[in-house]
Amino acid sequence: DQQVKQNSPSLSVQEGRISILNCDYTNSMFDYFLWYKKYPAEGPTFLISISSIKDKNEDGRFTVFLNKSAKHLSLHIVPSQPGDSAVYFCAALRNTGKLIFGQGTTLQVKP
Amino acid sequence: DAGVIQSPRHEVTEMGQEVTLRCKPISGHDYLFWYRQTMMRGLELLIYFNNNVPIDDSGMPEDRFSAKMPNASFSTLKIQPSEPRDSAVYFCASSPQVAHYGYTFGSGTRLTVV
Numbered sequence: 001d002q003q004v005k006q007n008s009p010s011l012s013v014q015e016g017r018i019s020i021l022n023c024d025y026t027n028s029m030f031d032y033f034l035w036y037k038k039y040p041a042e043g044p045t046f047l048i049s050i051s052s053i054k055d056k057n058e059d060g061r062f063t064v065f066l067n068k069s070a071k072h073l074s075l076h077i078v079p080s081q082p083g084d085s086a087v088y089f090c091a092a093l094r095n096t097g098k099l100i101f102g103q104g105t106t107l108q109v110k111p
Numbered sequence: 112d113a114g115v116i117q118s119p120r121h122e123v124t125e126m127g128q129e130v131t132l133r134c135k136p137i138s139g140h141d142y143l144f145w146y147r148q149t150m151m152r153g154l155e156l157l158i159y160f161n162n163n164v165p166i167d168d169s170g171m172p173e174d175r176f177s178a179k180m181p182n183a184s185f186s187t188l189k190i191q192p193s194e195p196r197d198s199a200v201y202f203c204a205s206s207p208q209v210a211h212y213g214y215t216f217g218s219g220t221r222l223t224v225v
Contacts, residue, residue: 006153032211043115043202044154046213089154097142097209098167103153 003027004092006102013109019077021105023090026071030092035064035075038087038104047088048075080109115217117203123223129191132220135184136205144204144214145178145188154202160186193224 005024013019025033031052036044050057050064050073057064063076077084090102116135124130136143144159158168163180171178175194180186190197200221204214 002152034211034213036213041218043204043216043218045216049211049213051211091154093209093211095209096166097159097161097206098156099144099214100156101146101154103151 002103004090004100004102006090006105008105009103010106010108013080013107015082015109015111016079019075019080019084019107019109021075021077021088021090021107023073023075023102024071025073025092027092028068028071029094031095032093033064033066033073034091034093034099035062036089036091036101038089044089049093077107080107082109082111085109115203115205115215117201117217117220119220120218121221121223123225124193126194126224127192128224129189130193130197130222130224132188132201132203132222134186134188134203134217136186136203137207137215138184140205140207140215141183142206142208142214143180143186144206145186146202146204146216148200148202148219157188190222193222195224198223 034049035047037047038044048059048062066073087104089104093099118133145157146154157170158178160180178188200219202219204216206214
């Protein structure tokens with residue numbers, strides 16, 4: 001039972017353009033949603049999060065949008081840079097500490 | 112701070128053998144998590160501990176998998192007997208609390224069962 005889903009395995013974007021990564025969830029009991037970034041041979045690193053009571057959170061080039069009615073969130077990267085090429089994981093957090101991840105989306109930013 | 116330390120980085124073993132993966136969390140972190148990364152399912156939560164006590168092990172695939180946390184600075188994930196389908200990257204993560212700013216992950220152990 002996949003509670004967090006990333007339906008796009010990969011995304012390719014030109015440098016300087018916007019990257020939009022999408023994520024859907026099925027459980028309304030999550031308190032926070034997070035995005036992680038992962039480079040090969042490294043562990044995932046935290047990127048940005050959003051509270052379930054918010055609809056937008058911005059940090060520099062990264063913005064996360066939350067649509068609770070659609071149970072959907074997205075990560076926008078503007079402008080995209082070649083160093084952003086990585087696997088991006090969406091995750092959902094409950095107040096018990098349980099953090100559930102999606103399958104990941106591989107982003108390639110072409111120079 | 113050395114971060115979350117996992118060992119070994121790579122493990123190759125034959126089917127049927129016992130495998131033990133190790134994790135040292137960041138000092139002072141009360142939560143410890145074990146995840147498995149596969150292409151099909153992404154990062155699966157296997158089990159997590161709070162103050163050395165297992166809180167949720169519903170993600171442990173089957174009885175062949177077991178995890179322990181004998182003290183605040185060490186945890187193990189054991190697979191006995193191992194099977195080729197257990198081949199994956201296993202990550203350990205820790206956190207001082209339930210943290211919306213994210214948990215700190217180790218570099219992972221790549222397990223290959225042949």
